[in-house]
Structures are given as structure tokens and as C-alpha cells.
Amino acid sequence: MFYKYETHLHTAEVSKCAKSTAVEMVRGHYEAGYAGIIVTDHFINPDSEQWKGLSWEEQVSNFTRGYEIAKAEGDRIGLDVFFGFEYSNRPLGEDYLTYNIGKQFLLDHPEIVNLSIEEYCKLIRGVGGFISQAHPYREAWYIKSPASPKIHLVDAIEVNNGSSDDPDNFNYKAWELARANPQLIRTSGTDIHQLDHELSGLGVSGMAFKYKLRDIRHFIEALRAGDGYLIIDGKVTDREGNIVE
Template sequence: MNQFLYETHLHTKEASACSLSWASEYIAPYLQAGYAGIIVTDHFFNGNSSISRSLPWDQRIQQFSMGYEHTKQAGDEAGLSVFFGWEHSFGNDEYLIYGLDKTWLLSHPQIMKWNHQELFEAVDRDGGLMIQAHPFRERFYLDSIQLHPTVVHGVEAINRENEHENDRKACAYAKRYNLSMTSGSDIHDASKVGPACRGMAFNYPLQSIGEFVEAVKQQKGYDLIAEPERIAKPQQETTTIPIYLYEPESKVREIAWQQL
């Protein structure tokens, strides 16, 4: 059976302050690695964005979209599909948004003031997909893990930049709440494209980001590209930062990861 591989989590230097590579630098490495396409998910203005916050909204969106647009142009010329998304931050927790476009962002400047519920309702209403990125990641700049199972379509269960145990917990969490799962490299450096990259495999080529959205929502039509040990037996019995689970009606409680 033919497999068509897609990168789902990628940052460009045009719009993400933490990226080391320009959009066009990703095309050749992903083609050489056998990928059929990539989804550009630059950090939005509430995250590690390189776009000036002082610009008017429309100019900010125009500049933000350059990462995708430059990648798309280079991809079209070389034969690599390129789709649009972004990574939305609430501080401790971040979300990958797929299926909406620059026009949608231009008409929704209020997005910067939305809470989780408001963002999810708008994304869902307009046919998009909201995935919590690397939900169990532990880093020095994070003081807690925030889980919102009722206002996402799914979670990024496999992330190349995670520790294996982070991914194992994410997979357990997704299964506990029957959430869709995605896999991505969270890549910021084109020189790191290669066998270690993560992503998703379909048995048909994606013609649009909409096909990706529908496949993930339906939890079918794809396989996670993952090393088996990433979701095998526990290696770390505790987390070093607290886990907060946000339940319906704005209830929140601290939990142990074993409760998932």
C-alpha cells in the first residue's frame, strides 16, 4: 500500500522567532525524506512570534502569513504540497489550528481576547480543527500542565521534541477522552529534517487542508509515525510540574497523571 507522509507541525523564520530556517529551506529536505506535504504552523502573536505587535492587525496578518506563502510558492515549484495552520498560545498550553486561512484571521482580530471555549467554538463552527500541541511537555518556562479535553478535537500525541514519556502520557490522555491524535516534528531547523522526523501517513494524497481536518476528526484514514517505545511502558512515574484538568462548567482540579 502506498503511503503519503505529511509534516503537521513546522515553524519558519519568517514568522516564528524561534525558527532557524526560512520557508524555502524546508522544501528539498522534506522531498528527500519522502514526504508528500507539510503544514506550516508558525507561532501566532500570543506565542513566540517574530511579527511586531505594534502593527495594525491587517499588516500583522499579512506578515504572519508570509511563512506559509513563501513555503507554498517554493513547494508548488518543486512538487511538495503545503498547507496553512498556526500555533495559538495560552501560556502554559498551546494549540495547533488547521482548516482556517488568512482571510479568516483578517476578519477575526478579536481572537486575541478569546478564552479556550470561545476559540474552540469559533474554530469548530467554521470547520477548523483544534489540537492541543505537546500537552505533557515539561520545560523550565512552564509552571504547569493544562488539559482542556472538552474544548479540543484532539491532541498531538507524538511530538519529536518531546521526551518519550511525554508522548506516552499524551496517548493515554487521548484514549481516556476519546480524542483524535496527531503526530508532528515541531521542527524549527531544516537541517534536522530526516528519519527522526514525525508526521502522519495517509494511504491517499491530501488535496486540501480540509481533507486532513476531516480525517483527523473522524479518527480514520491515517497512521501515526511513531517509535513503538514512545508509547510503551512508563519510564517516569511522576511529573515535575502540576497537572490541571479543566472540566465542563469551568471546573478545574489538580490531578495525578495516573488518573488518566
């Protein structure tokens, strides 16, 4: 018996590239038997129209809306909803999934959007945050640099990303990187933007645990304890990718 959690999820309220709303995401994952989701919308980007002309407080409250709507619906129907985000190393386009950082910390740190990735990772991890480098070898129009994973800056890497459109290549390289650096924790996430997407739809990826998680801090404690199983193509696997359920 496993408790399943989506670790990489976008809501249409906040992520302009997403199609499903926070409420749809919550209901879908509940019906699919997940115990919880971590909402990881794309972080505030001061270069984008979406955030221009707003005070920092307004930006943060717009940014956390997707999570807050999801949380309210999750509380109502019985799905755990935790907060996270996907921070981009502008202008390179590399993405960093960030967990165990709350809204108040964001309100207190408006400089966060303009830090170098080295400064960002140091700040976040210094206050107990946890960072998994998302899809470290993805190639896409918005990623400017040839892939250069910053493994010395992060806690984990996303070895399995459900929405890599060339998974045999991109995820394969991520696995190779993880095997060469056994100190890195391995995470899996769908990067879901739309429930009925043919590739990265509901239930493709995520993490599974043999116990229920209390909160986002418990999530990273469980990962650090080595208690996380990877969900790959809808199957629960061990940290080597061998199917266990």
C-alpha cells in the same frame, strides 16, 4: 505506500525560535519523500516585540509570510503546502495546533488574539476549524501551569511530539490521556524548527495516509474518518503506535 505529511512545522521567517527558512523546509521535506507539510508558525502574540506597532492587516500578512513563501516553493517543486498555526493560550503557554482556518478569517477576526481558550476553541470549531492540543504534557520554561489538558475543548491531541525533550515522559502521558479518552483523534508532529536538529529534525514525525490529500480540509476529513497513520521516529504506525511500515 503512504503519503507522508508533516503536521507541526515552523519557519524562520515567522517563528523567532526556528532556524530553517520556509524554502529550506520545503526542499528538505520534498527530498525526504514527504508528500506535503502543514506550516504551523507560532501565532501572533500582541505582547511580543515582533508584532508591536503594526496594524492587524500588517500582523496577519507578516504572520502568513512563512506559509506563502513555502507554498510558492512547494508549487514550484511539487510538494503540497497547507496552512495552519500554533495558537498559544497566553499567559499559560499551552499550545493549540489549528487547521482549516484561512487568512481571510484571521483578517476578519482581530479579536482572536485576546480570547480565552474556551472562546477561542468555540469560535474556531464553530466555523469548521480543527484543533489538536500540542504536546499536552510538555514541561518548559514558557509553560506556566502544571499540565492540564483541555480535552473537552479540542478535536485531537498530539500524542507524539518529535521535539519533546523527555519523550518517554511527556509523550507517554499524552498516550495515556488518548487511551483514556478514545473519542479524541490522535496526531503526531515533529514540531520541527530546524532541518538538521539532532532530536526534532527532518522526517521524525507527522501523519501518513494511504491516499494523497487535496487540501487542509481533506486532511481533517481524513483524520475524522480514521484514515490517519502516525509517523513516530520515522516509522509509519497505526493509531496504537504499532509499526506498519
